[in-house]
Amino acid sequence: xxxxxxxxxxxxxxxxxxxxxxxxxxxxxxxxxxxxxxxxxxxxxxxxxxxxxxxxxxxxxxxxxxxxxxxxxxxxxxxxxxxxxxxxxxxxxxxxxxxxxxxxxxxxxxxxxxxxxxxxxxxxxxxxxxxxxxxxxxxxxxxxxxxxxxxxxxxxxxxxxxxxxxxxxxxxxxxxxxxxxxxxxxxxxxxxxxxxxxxxxxxxxxxxxxxxxxxxxxxxxxxxxxxxxxxxxxxxxxxxxxxxxxxxxxxxxxxxxxxxxxxxxxxxxxxxxxxxxxxxxxxxxxxxxxxxxxxxxxxxxxxxxxxxxxxxxxxxxxxxxxxxxxxxxxxxxxxxxxxxxxxxxxxxxxxxxxxxxxxxxxxxxxxxxxxxxxxxxxxxxxxxxxxxxxxxxxxxxxxxxxxxxxxxxxxxxxxxxxxxxxxx
Amino acid sequence: xxxxxxxxxxxxxxxxxxxxxxxxxxxxxxxxxxxxxxxxxxxxxxxxxxxxxxxxxxxxxxxxxxxxxxxxxxxxxxxxxxxxxxxxxxxxxxxxxxxxxxxxxxxxxxxxxxxxxxxxxxxxxxxxxxxxxxxxxxxxxxxxxxxxxxxxxxxxxxxxxxxxxxxxxxxxxxxxxxxxxxxxxxxxxxxxxxxxxxxxxxxxxxxxxxxxxxxxxxxxxxxxxxxxxxxxxxxxxxxxxxxxxxxxxxxxxxxxxxxxxxxxxxxxxxxxxxxxxxxxxxxxxxx
Numbered sequence: 054x055x056x057x058x059x060x061x062x063x064x065x066x067x068x069x070x071x072x073x074x075x076x077x078x079x080x081x082x083x084x085x086x087x088x089x090x091x092x093x094x095x096x097x098x099x100x101x102x103x104x105x106x107x108x109x110x111x112x113x114x115x116x117x118x119x120x121x122x123x124x125x126x127x128x129x130x131x132x133x134x135x136x137x138x139x140x141x142x143x144x145x146x147x148x149x150x151x152x153x154x155x156x157x158x159x160x161x162x163x164x165x166x167x168x169x170x171x172x173x174x175x176x177x178x179x180x181x182x183x184x185x186x187x188x189x190x191x192x193x194x195x196x197x198x199x200x201x202x203x204x205x206x207x208x209x210x211x212x213x214x215x216x217x218x219x220x221x222x223x224x225x226x227x228x229x230x231x232x233x234x235x236x237x238x239x240x241x242x243x244x245x246x247x248x249x250x251x252x253x254x255x256x257x258x259x260x261x262x263x264x265x266x267x268x269x270x271x272x273x274x275x276x277x278x279x280x281x282x283x284x285x286x287x288x289x290x291x292x293x294x295x296x297x298x299x300x301x302x303x304x305x306x307x308x309x310x311x312x313x314x315x316x317x318x319x320x321x322x323x324x325x326x327x328x329x330x331x332x333x334x335x336x337x338x339x340x341x342x343x344x345x346x347x348x349x350x351x352x353x354x355x356x357x358x359x360x361x362x363x364x365x366x367x368x369x370x371x372x373x374x375x376x377x378x379x380x381x382x383x384x385x386x387x388x389x390x391x392x393x394x395x396x397x398x399x400x401x402x403x404x405x406x407x408x409x410x411x412x413x414x415x416x417x418x419x420x421x422x423x424x425x426x427x428x429x430x431x432x433x434x435x436x437x438x439x440x441x442x443x444x445x446x447x448x449x450x451x452x453x454x455x456x457x458x459x460x461x462x463x464x465x466x467x468x469x470x471x472x473x474x475x476x477x
Numbered sequence: 478x479x480x481x482x483x484x485x486x487x488x489x490x491x492x493x494x495x496x497x498x499x500x501x502x503x504x505x506x507x508x509x510x511x512x513x514x515x516x517x518x519x520x521x522x523x524x525x526x527x528x529x530x531x532x533x534x535x536x537x538x539x540x541x542x543x544x545x546x547x548x549x550x551x552x553x554x555x556x557x558x559x560x561x562x563x564x565x566x567x568x569x570x571x572x573x574x575x576x577x578x579x580x581x582x583x584x585x586x587x588x589x590x591x592x593x594x595x596x597x598x599x600x601x602x603x604x605x606x607x608x609x610x611x612x613x614x615x616x617x618x619x620x621x622x623x624x625x626x627x628x629x630x631x632x633x634x635x636x637x638x639x640x641x642x643x644x645x646x647x648x649x650x651x652x653x654x655x656x657x658x659x660x661x662x663x664x665x666x667x668x669x670x671x672x673x674x675x676x677x678x679x680x681x682x683x684x685x686x687x688x689x690x691x692x693x694x695x696x697x698x699x700x701x702x703x704x705x706x707x708x709x710x711x712x713x714x715x716x717x718x719x720x721x722x723x724x725x726x727x728x729x730x731x732x733x734x735x736x737x738x739x740x741x742x743x744x745x746x747x748x749x750x751x752x753x754x755x756x757x758x759x760x761x762x763x764x
Contacts, residue, residue, distance in 0.1 A: 119727060119728065123727050147730065150515050151515065151730075152515075236614055236616075238611070238616045238617060239602075239617065240602070248622075248711070249621075249622070249707065249708060249710050249711070250708060252710075300601055300617075300619050300622065301619065301622075301623075302619040302622030302623040302624075302711065303619070303621070303622035303710060303711040304622060305596070305600065305621055305622065307596055307705070308596060308597060308600040308603075308604075311597075311600070311603060312600065312601075312602065312603060315602075315603050317601075317602045317603055436729070438724070438728035438729040438730065439729045439731075442724070442728070442729075445710070446710075446712045446713060449710050449711035449712040450711070450712040452711070453622070453623065453624050453711050453712065453714075455624060455712060
């Protein structure tokens, strides 16, 4: 009988022992299940587990950014939270207002951890900090860049190696690039800037290039009605209505990449997140450049950050910190950037031999990094959903010719003032 | 004892109905009288304030108007096409099963998949419609980017998707019609159109009522395509009531206002259903 009880004990120990020592690290990750990136993330999780016995990582793939936020917050309300989540960088104020996240500074207390917090591009930290504390660690981040079709440039008699550097040049070059058939119908447009899905994001680039940011750094005021902002929207609208180099009405975000790779537009503004896909499908040589300047260059950043939830045990926080630090190590940031086209989030990632070699063969990959110098944080305020939609509607109303840019933006500013007054 | 037995039999269904239909409806109604709570400012009773905000909300009136146009545009068309298709595949055709299946295929596809397909159909220049248009020399249209075209464009897609589903009901009804009627009509020398107008169509009325109720409800609850096609844009030109509720609840996090909008939607649907059954029921059966 003795051997039996010993056997039972050992089985029990084997079953219970590791489970007790193991910390479960569940995190929500905004991507549809089965997408190509789930494999990359799964691979990282397994590798991390091997290097850190005692921590078990469970990524939950939760759809797009909106879905991921809804699922994470719903789980939180139901009392079963994931300690960690990658969510939209601009959800910051919403998450603070709901009082569900903690600052990374409260967890990263060692000197080494504090240095880590300072290792990222400052441009990427602007959407993650509030009142001097860091709430979001940049992970899958992007900016807007200009893609141009070198073959079309050659055909139109332009230098294929020289993209437009400013607004005037872009309009002029674009009008040379427009191609019409015998009946006068356009078969190739000069430039397309998408205006569905994320119109505010594209517009931030125009506004920044004209010297204006659209919101205050505390997230409690917007700057929609400044004359230079109105002029920026006027320029965007003129590309379609006056210069006739872009289709009138809105340009669909989801199909723009195909329009470019099919040669239906010679230039497009799009996220760097599309870089790898364009490279794989374009049958012509293409270039990637910084967006053109008006008073200055400019582009907003975008994408997802790591957030740490408040309802967590000290062990979970420690495990989360270890995991996020591991995920943002220079070598991994470089690897992630090459796999996706997202920017590597820290300067030393670009110094790794692998990424250096990759950039030497594919210089388009580092344009986004060079543009960080002119970057502005993505539009994010308190009441961010409503405040953002006011701007989206104003942009679309103006591009479709229903309202003038001045009327549309002034009305949006008046509404946003009403919404944000309680936060000042 | 008999009562207990009856209630026991009802219990599973009752639990599901109460838990997932009646309780949420009542809770929504109650929520619509409270403000949206945050960690800093807890929810409090505000009376009809949310309803006052709704009356002042221009987007609410716009999406409601869109929804009415959407219903008027899709329901009669889908029903007419469904009826024609059913009459057609009820005849003796070569490869009848294949034709029936072809008409029914759009129904079995998920709406999200359909919308992803149609997104490319509608893409200016490279899309199916513009390519076909180009063959006859028509200029390119920005189908989804023009506020005047976007709502009709989504309607065409929904009719395409729905008509096959309604066809099935008509087909079933047609097959239950006694064949003697047709024979008698033929002997009497009635034309096909006369026979349809005076016999088939009236006999299909109960089915038409059923389809009408379903189509009306669908026109208010079917918004999946907006997530893919337009996100309600440009400038809310294609947004529908339920999609607006989604935006208010999950993008603006204004749960109280979303509850208010939901109450309006529920009331509207209840009213429509009651009207349809009370008014049309009286004249629907063939006498």
